[in-house]
Amino acid sequence: xxxxxxxxxxxxxxxxxxxxxxxxxxxxxxxxxxxxxxxxxxxxxxxxxxxxxxxxxxxxxxxxxxxxxxxxxxxxxxxxxxxxxxxxxxxxxxxxxxxxxxxxxxxxxxxxxxxxxxxxxxxxxxxxxxxxxxxxxxxxxxxxxxxxxxxxxxxxxxxxxxxxxxxxxxxxxxxxxxx
Amino acid sequence: xxxxxxxxxxxxxxxxxxxxxxxxxxxxxxxxxxxxxxxxxxxxxxxxxxxxxxxxxxxxxxxxxxxxxxxxxxxxxxxxxxxxxxxxxxxxxxxxxxxxxxxxxxxxxxxxxxxxxxxxxxxxxxxxxxxxxxxxxxxxxxxxxxxxxxxxxxxxxxxxxxxxxxxxxxxxxxxxxxxxxxxxxxxxxxxxxxxxxxxxxxxxxxxxxxxxxxxxxxxxxxxxxxxxxxxxxxxxxxxxxxxxxxxxxxxxxxxxxxxxxxxxxxxxxxxxxxxxxxxxxxxxxxxxxxxxxxxxxxxxxxxxxxxxxxxxxxxxxxxxxxxxxxxxxxxxxxxxxxxxxxxxxxx
Numbered sequence: 001x002x003x004x005x006x007x008x009x010x011x012x013x014x015x016x017x018x019x020x021x022x023x024x025x026x027x028x029x030x031x032x033x034x035x036x037x038x039x040x041x042x043x044x045x046x047x048x049x050x051x052x053x054x055x056x057x058x059x060x061x062x063x064x065x066x067x068x069x070x071x072x073x074x075x076x077x078x079x080x081x082x083x084x085x086x087x088x089x090x091x092x093x094x095x096x097x098x099x100x101x102x103x104x105x106x107x108x109x110x111x112x113x114x115x116x117x118x119x120x121x122x123x124x125x126x127x128x129x130x131x132x133x134x135x136x137x138x139x140x141x142x143x144x145x146x147x148x149x150x151x152x153x154x155x156x157x158x159x160x161x162x163x164x165x166x167x168x169x170x171x172x173x174x175x176x177x178x179x
Numbered sequence: 180x181x182x183x184x185x186x187x188x189x190x191x192x193x194x195x196x197x198x199x200x201x202x203x204x205x206x207x208x209x210x211x212x213x214x215x216x217x218x219x220x221x222x223x224x225x226x227x228x229x230x231x232x233x234x235x236x237x238x239x240x241x242x243x244x245x246x247x248x249x250x251x252x253x254x255x256x257x258x259x260x261x262x263x264x265x266x267x268x269x270x271x272x273x274x275x276x277x278x279x280x281x282x283x284x285x286x287x288x289x290x291x292x293x294x295x296x297x298x299x300x301x302x303x304x305x306x307x308x309x310x311x312x313x314x315x316x317x318x319x320x321x322x323x324x325x326x327x328x329x330x331x332x333x334x335x336x337x338x339x340x341x342x343x344x345x346x347x348x349x350x351x352x353x354x355x356x357x358x359x360x361x362x363x364x365x366x367x368x369x370x371x372x373x374x375x376x377x378x379x380x381x382x383x384x385x386x387x388x389x390x391x392x393x394x395x396x397x398x399x400x401x402x403x404x405x406x407x408x409x410x411x412x413x414x415x416x417x418x419x420x421x422x423x424x425x426x427x428x429x430x431x432x433x434x435x436x437x438x439x440x441x442x443x444x445x446x447x448x449x450x451x452x453x454x455x456x457x458x459x460x461x462x463x464x465x466x467x468x469x470x471x472x473x474x475x476x477x478x479x480x481x482x483x484x485x486x487x488x489x490x491x492x493x494x495x496x497x498x499x500x501x502x503x504x505x506x507x508x509x510x511x512x513x514x515x516x517x518x519x520x521x522x523x524x525x526x
Binding site: 151154166174175 | 400435
């Protein structure tokens with residue numbers, strides 16, 4: 001499979017942030033998921049299974065071309081998959097679980113991990129699980145971006161809601177068009 | 180006079196948005212009205228609500244052949260007492276609830292019921308609504324320094340509950356100004372009709388015990404206070420620019436608003452443009468093909484949550500996107516819209 005030639009968007013971010021769910025929410029096919037029992041202790045505490053290679057979904061556009069939706073694994077030992085999947089992607093959707101112990105560091109981590117891709121391509125950030133943890137606030141996330149010199153949009157998102165996931169993608173497209 | 184008789188009201192000189200607002204206020208007033216009132220087409224109306232001041236109405240009434248005793252007038256002037264047929268509009272296009280109740284209860288008594296029921300005006304009124312409502316300077320701009328919204332913006336210390344009471348429903352909105360969050364069982368959209376009038380909003384402090392019982396134990400969803408302020412400012416702006424602001428100043432967004440707020444999602448392009456360019460609001464409207472009134476609403480809301488700054492000079496960046504890429508983006512956008520409108524079934 002040549003990942004470079006596809007019209008694709010990649011969902012990345014911390015374990016349990018909702019990457020698999022987001023793709024499942026809007027994909028028109030049953031997403032292909034590669035789940036397994038997690039091997040990292042920090043992940044074991046949160047989930048009984050997690051993505052180990054990638055998630056994959058599709059949307060068919062007007063002329064039967066496909067928009068491919070890829071999700072990266074959350075466990076950091078699979079970070080190399082990010083570099084494979086983002087090649088040729090339109091942009092990156094970074095999902096951060098606000099109820100994690102250190103969500104601001106998570107954001108910093110994924111921006112660093114994808115720094116090379118983000119030199120020429122946009123990202124949008126969805127903060128999930130806000131109903132479980134109100135801190136950090138969106139202002140705190142923007143402070144992280146400001147310190148880095150980044151200007152990506154951030155919204156609260158529920159990966160189970162189609163309107164939230166499509167809003168993230170609309171934002172990505174608008175960023176492509178205007179940024 | 181018979182209780183609960185039905186009367187109809189024709190609105191003259193109001194645009195569609197203002198008619199919707201009036202109808203919403205009328206529904207709020209329902210319980211306190213002596214009769215059943217509805218807004219109808221002017222040709223079928225028992226009474227006529229004119230958007231003009233009473234003192235300026237004579238020529239208009241004569242010209243349009245309206246029955247004088249069944250006309251109600253509007254005023255934007257705050258007075259100690261109003262005539263029975265004068266309705267007070269404290270905000271642009273938003274009538275005061277108590278005034279609606281008083282006037283509609285009174286006009287039926289004043290007008291001859293026989294005349295009303297038989298529709299005595301032999302010649303139907305000639306209706307050609309004025310192009311725009313004449314507003315005084317105060318109504319041309321959005322002033323957030325009023326009533327409930329002023330209180331919400333200025334309170335920085337207390338936990339408070341805003342009781343929204345209307346005949347149809349009642350909601351409690353809990354605000355923690357220190358944590359900068361709010362809690363409400365209803366969606367913001369449900370508060371819409373209550374936002375348009377202050378009569379139905381009661382503000383109280385909340386004790387720690389009440390807070391635990393009403394908010395924590397009830398597990399109400401937590402939302403950022405900035406989202407609430409954004410939404411209310413957007414809704415109350417009603418196409419008017421903030422008082423003291425100019426649409427010729429070059430401005431830009433210092434960061435993105437939370438576009439997940441109800442009503443905000445449709446302004447993604449506007450937000451993206453204002454985030455990446457510093458231009459005046461009229462240019463924003465032009466470049467993004469957005470109505471200026473919507474740009475005002477959006478700007479006001481963003482300004483009040485503190486994410487707008489002025490620029491000393493215009494900075495307009497043209498991004499070179501190939502035609503192929505533009506087509507691709509349009510196709511993806513269309514596909515995403517179908518997901519939300521559920522035009523495409525997911526297998």
